[in-house]
Amino acid sequence: MKYLDLAMNAASSLGAEYADIRIQKTTDQVIYLRNLSLKSANTSVLNGYGIRVFFGGAWGFAHNNVFSDEAVLATVKKAFDIAKLSASVNKKKKLRLAPERSYIATCKTPVCIDPFDVPLSEKVDLMMEVNRSMLAYEGIKQAVFYLIAHKDEKLFASTLGTRLDLTSQFIDPMIIATAIHDGDSQSRTFDEGGRAVGWEWIQSLNLIEKAKQIAQEALIKVKAESLGPETRRTLILDPNHLGLTMHESVGHPTELDRVLGWEADYAGVSFATPEKLKNFRYGSEIVNFVGDNTLPEGLATHGFDDDGVPGQKWHIIKDGILNEYGSTRDTAMEIDLGYSRGCNRATYYYDQPINRIPNLYLLPGTKPLTPAELIADTEDGVYIQGRGSFSIDQHRVNFQFGGDYFWEIKNGKLIRPLKKILYKSSNPEFWNSCDAICDERFWSPFGVVNCGKGQPSQSARMTHGSAPARFRNIRVGGSQ
Numbered sequence: 001m002k003y004l005d006l007a008m009n010a011a012s013s014l015g016a017e018y019a020d021i022r023i024q025k026t027t028d029q030v031i032y033l034r035n036l037s038l039k040s041a042n043t044s045v046l047n048g049y050g051i052r053v054f055f056g057g058a059w060g061f062a063h064n065n066v067f068s069d070e071a072v073l074a075t076v077k078k079a080f081d082i083a084k085l086s087a088s089v090n091k092k093k094k095l096r097l098a099p100e101r102s103y104i105a106t107c108k109t110p111v112c113i114d115p116f117d118v119p120l121s122e123k124v125d126l127m128m129e130v131n132r133s134m135l136a137y138e139g140i141k142q143a144v145f146y147l148i149a150h151k152d153e154k155l156f157a158s159t160l161g162t163r164l165d166l167t168s169q170f171i172d173p174m175i176i177a178t179a180i181h182d183g184d185s186q187s188r189t190f191d192e193g194g195r196a197v198g199w200e201w202i203q204s205l206n207l208i209e210k211a212k213q214i215a216q217e218a219l220i221k222v223k224a225e226s227l228g229p230e231t232r233r234t235l236i237l238d239p240n241h242l243g244l245t246m247h248e249s250v251g252h253p254t255e256l257d258r259v260l261g262w263e264a265d266y267a268g269v270s271f272a273t274p275e276k277l278k279n280f281r282y283g284s285e286i287v288n289f290v291g292d293n294t295l296p297e298g299l300a301t302h303g304f305d306d307d308g309v310p311g312q313k314w315h316i317i318k319d320g321i322l323n324e325y326g327s328t329r330d331t332a333m334e335i336d337l338g339y340s341r342g343c344n345r346a347t348y349y350y351d352q353p354i355n356r357i358p359n360l361y362l363l364p365g366t367k368p369l370t371p372a373e374l375i376a377d378t379e380d381g382v383y384i385q386g387r388g389s390f391s392i393d394q395h396r397v398n399f400q401f402g403g404d405y406f407w408e409i410k411n412g413k414l415i416r417p418l419k420k421i422l423y424k425s426s427n428p429e430f431w432n433s434c435d436a437i438c439d440e441r442f443w444s445p446f447g448v449v450n451c452g453k454g455q456p457s458q459s460a461r462m463t464h465g466s467a468p469a470r471f472r473n474i475r476v477g478g479s480q
């Protein structure tokens with residue numbers, strides 16, 4: 001598109017040290033069905049461009065949705081003026097950009113059936129059938145089905161000579177059954193968190209059977225007992241649950257902008273500060289966390305980030321030791337890293353890119369171990385499936401998590417279902433208590449599509465993953 005060259009030439013002529021333009025069309029579809037009533041079915045399209053200019057050690061950013069030569073040139077000039085003013089205000093603090101080369105590439109999420117090509121009536125018919133199957137169970141008083149489809153189409157250019165054509169998309173189904181019994185209500189959820197695939201994934205999930213399962217489990221859960229007072233117990237956590245736990249207690253603390261304090265006034269800071277690199281024991285020796293923006297079907301697998309840096313794979317925690325961060329071209333140079341890990345992403349065209357969590361996952365165990373064997377080797381504990389409530393402090397140290405479905409373990413067996421369970425721990429106590437992880441046969445991903453951060457707030461997406469894992473001597477108890 002001619003506007004790419006027009007913008008980059010204009011920025012260079014103004015004296016920009018670096019500049020880029022991101023022309024982005026975002027299509028979102030959200031369908032919400034409650035019981036057998038279609039509450040909303042909205043499709044929205046946002047189309048425009050954001051331009052960044054780097055000058056004097058400072059950024060300037062401006063955006064527009066008018067596509068004309070005059071509008072593009074005016075937007076470049078506005079971004080340059082903002083950068084120039086920012087540089088003059090903050091004369092002592094000058095940002096630097098990690099070196100990067102130019103790329104010419106096209107990257108697209110592999111999709112067999114584009115969800116946006118599937119008729120709305122077909123989607124709603126499926127959702128109706130799913131909800132009907134849940135409501136068929138006596139005691140299920142509410143059935144909910146959310147379906148989200150998202151597509152980003154980007155053209156990116158920079159003064160380095162990079163020219164990119166990027167299309168990324170994901171789909172996310174979530175179904176919830178709520179049961180009522182004896183004055184209490186409990187819900188059970190099926191939610192894999194979204195995946196960078198097409199409608200073919202929905203076809204493979206057999207959602208009717210999933211719906212029956214969660215309806216039955218909601219009825220079991222609502223009649224279950226709680227655990228009683230908090231005490232030290234063993235936890236076994238499934239991959240779906242661990243997706244949220246690692247997001248909050250590993251993903252956010254290792255975003256380099258948060259480590260540097262750039263998010264302190266809004267989203268907090270991090271205990272995992274640079275002097276701890278290569279020497280701080282974050283977890284036990286079997287704990288290995290990988291940042292991987294090349295992960296197939298990963299929600300942060302876009303080919304390149306919004307700095308024009310290609311997706312990479314690296315250890316964030318290696319053999320339990322804090323190894324590296326998720327970084328961008330400007331944050332990396334603050335600790336003299338010398339290169340970016342490609343974690344700079346924006347939500348819409350009018351958002352300035354910021355440091356985000358990559359696809360982040362816990363490597364599976366290296367020795368053969370099944371979930372059944374893990375449970376059989378546990379004397380007294382709780383098995384937690386799915387996500388629930390969470391709370392974590394501004395330094396990402398002390399935290400509390402709930403869950404979606406619970407079983408008590410005694411003498412190596414699941415003896416009774418539970419409800420209203422919470423566990424409390426802290427970094428690094430929690431990850432150092434991990435003494436067993438099931439092998440790669442039981443590894444599965446979990447996507448996050450609504451990670452909030454930034455001012456103005458942005459929503460990002462990334463994929464986590466793990467196999468079932470065990471944690472010893474954790475504070476676990478019932479909640480009200």
